[in-house]
């Protein structure tokens with residue numbers, strides 16, 4: 032796979048002057064989590080990495096190519112994005128939505144083949160929404176809709192997965208199921224880069240973390256180096272209690 036590289040990247044957060052230069056590469060097999068308070072710029076970073084927003088400085092590269100100069104079709108064969116907010120106003124069924132994931136692999140005006148339908152159906156099954164295949168997406172619950180969005184990227188088969196709050200709307204079982212799916216994709220040689228509000232999900236599943244502060248400051252590295260209670264308390268402006276569960280830290284907000 033072509034690794035996703037932030038090269039001297041400064042994200043363009045509206046109204047925020049300056050911004051830290053970021054330089055990191057999301058390598059094959061890695062699972063990155065982006066943590067930060069509301070408004071810190073997590074979605075802006077994700078959309079910049081996906082090529083949907085221009086950076087203020089620097090560039091995003093896929094392998095040795097600058098993302099800005101690549102055809103969107105080629106980019107979407109390599110990068111998949113699960114958005115935080117979706118506006119599913121177009122009346123489409125769950126299966127039709129999952130099939131959108133196959134579009135980067137079809138030539139213009141080419142119809143989906145039986146194999147594409149099979150891939151989409153398998154993706155729906157993997158996300159536990161196959162029974163909803165004929166339902167309009169607009170009639171689904173929040174968690175069902177989130178799982179369809181993830182199934183659509185699974186059908187897309189990108190090497191690098193970008194996800195904005197993938198655990199949004201998911202119950203505990205499906206949160207774990209989605210994290211297991213992402214871990215399995217990483218185990219198969221993909222890379223995962225996701226924004227998370229749940230610090231403990233990040234601590235449990237991510238091997239790399241990027242902390243994004245509201246003033247634009249950022250730091251990143253292996254998770255064990257980033258999970259420093261004092262840094263996390265500063266990040267969230269919240270006192271934390273750290274407890275050890277099965278040898279791993281779990282962070283709980285202090286009551287006072």
Ligand SMILES: Nc1ncnc2c1ncn2[C@@H]1O[C@H](COP(=O)(O)OP(=O)(O)OP(=O)(O)O)[C@@H](O)[C@H]1O
Pocket residue numbers: 044045067068069070071072073074075076
């Ligand atoms: N189009 C826009 N016009 C004005 N301000 C914007 C625009 N898009 C984003 N912002 C601002 O940029 C900042 C960063 O937004 P962003 O969505 O990246 O934050 P976030 O860390 O993902 O937040 P959250 O945790 O709430 O999802 C916020 O203060 C937001 O209000």
